[in-house]
Amino acid sequence: MNADDVRPAAVTARGWGWRHAGRSRPAISGLDLDISPGERVLLLGPSGAGKSTLLHALAGVLGEGGGADADADDADETGSLLIDGAPPRDRRGRAGLVQQDPETQVVLSRVGDDVAFGAENLAVPPAEIWARVGEALDDVGLGSLPLGHPTSALSGGQKQRLALAGILAMRPGLLLLDEPTANLDPAGVLEVRDAVGRCLDRTGATLVVVEHRVSVWKDLVDRIVVLQPGSAGESAVLLDGPPDRVLAEAREMLIAAGVWVPGHVPATRARSAGGTGQGPEPGLEAGRLLLAAESLAVSRDRPRRGGLRTRFRAVPPVPVQEGIAAQVRAGRALTITGPNGAGKSTFALTLAGLLAPVAGTVSATTDLSAGAGIDPYAWKAQQLIPRIGTVFQEPEHQFVTGRVLDELTFGPRQLGRGADRVDELLERLRLRDLVDANPYTLSGGEKRRLSVATVLAAHPQVLVLDEPTFGQDANTWAELASFLSELLDAGTAVVSVTHDAEFSDVLGGDELKLQGAAA
């Protein structure tokens, strides 16, 4: 009966455009679009087409919350964008937005309070809020959690569903989802998608979702709108229609734009030596053992100083995974898979000499250590980078300068050699035009390519990557996979933590499957 409270919203855009403060070109311009109440729209288009800008505008948060738009006076809006005939800002609570980063979707530290937050802000009477909270949690499949459950204990997929519940409790007529599953593993993606589907079926709300992975949302939406990067006088909408028709008509164009079109795996370079490593070895060096882990237990926590009872000796942390054995060989790929919380990243970071083992050993063979000692964790940073390079999940964590070119020359400068490789990397990873840009201002795909290039500039023999394909468009994905396959053939060992089966198929090699949490 409460579904009756939800009145689906209509969206109307007429010649709408937005230029962010401090930018010379508009993020989106000339948008004409009508979305009728209850429609479900998937928004596609190359990066830079203004998809996120449109969602933020509909959510009424453009120019808010600091960042590039802190100075909203300098931003510029043209045309009109209306929800139910009024500007989104005047329609507080009519639209609810879920964004990409699960960590910043959570506001409060208890599940029930977090869901109640939006409804409180809309001045809903308290008694009704709790009814809505229970209902919203049931809708997203989190109904079994106690209201006092700590939000920090939720997985990424659960956090995104919690965010959805927080939106639902506001009873919005328009759901806006901005790549809600880009940071999730496959199970999390389905959890969120199914929760959205259930909620829409029940409430009949209008949906606008932005996502590269069409196959996830294709069956849930009844319309696809393809946007194109704005140029004056041209329409922002390139294509608009039912999913099957748009996908058939625009297939080639969408593939070229890096959209993940169902049934299409982007072409990648094949391993010349055969992915399994059983083919002819490309060089003398391939197959040599470089790094081995034995009965390894891993944790991100450091040993804790004990109390009286342990006579003040250090107490080792509880490992998230133990008894791991693995071998890293030159020219061979090693893929680490397993469910969330199994300690995959922690293991990879320990293998890479960045975390100290809780128990067991990580040892470098003399081929890798070349006089630096057996334990990678004990190496100095300058000894580490030409031996083991690590690409983190979030590229921004690794940026240390304010300019793309400086990022690339940073490693070689630390080492005092290898600057000659920078030019090749710029070319190979298509960063040539960006040399003077600030790394933080790049697009997601560009940041990923840069972070790989910066680590490779030190010419490591072992490359460790943590979820390198998360949230990447199909073009970046294919480039990355091809590039790594080339590196493997050249004798580099590649260790990757990934949920992406297609990606590990391209690289071949061995798979190390970690089981659920040791506890």
Add this chain to the structure above:
Amino acid sequence: MREALTLEGNRALLARANPLAKFSGVVLVTVALALSIDWVSASVALVFEVLLFPLAGLTPALLWRRGWPLILAAALGGWSTAILAPDRGRILVDVGLWSISEGSLQLGLGFLLRGLAIALPAVLLMSCTDPTDLADALAQQARLPHRFVLGTLAAMRLVGLMAEEWQTIGMARRARGVGSHGSPAQRARAMLGQSFGLLVQAVRRASRLAVTMEARGFGGARRTWARQARFTGLDVWVVLGGVVIAGSAVAAAVAAGTWNMVFLGQQ
């Protein structure tokens, strides 16, 4: 670090009391103890406080884990007072420059006990008060602006995340060849770089969180509260408890003749 923001299932009696009532109780005790340096008032208050531990769900081990810096500071303060205060009465120990007399020992002991008696209620308060409940009470009952209170509460959740972020950035920088070894100057530089990285991430996270809150209608003039902060009968007892502890401490000291007003003359 992140768990510190909830009470981890603390179901103790005092965890259910209103944060403002608990705070008033603590203020009462603290003010009474701050007035005099003497061991009688401090010990009386201490005895009461130790008796209250179970009501706050605190065990000695937990207390040590959360309050050891305060406890150490109190001990250190007591010790230095004992050796540095002007001697009065019989000299007990004399090692050249340092001497401990009956008078200075008494003063030092008073200092130690008083330090503990003032520090423990704060630890007690923190371990049985959920930050969310505190925010509710501050905004609804103390009438602080809700934008400020809720903004601070949401930001506090990010502080825990930032501790993890610091570790990740440290590792990520090592993977770029930035060492944290070397001369003090090099270490300081590395630390500065890492701090900058953290600052950038903190700002980005904060602005995304602000968008999240804004998108959930935060910032309007009027809002309701799903959790109503209210005073109950329990809170009367909590405040009364504060009055009793403060009162008996003062009365015992006066009766024992050790009451020793610190600020006498300034008041």
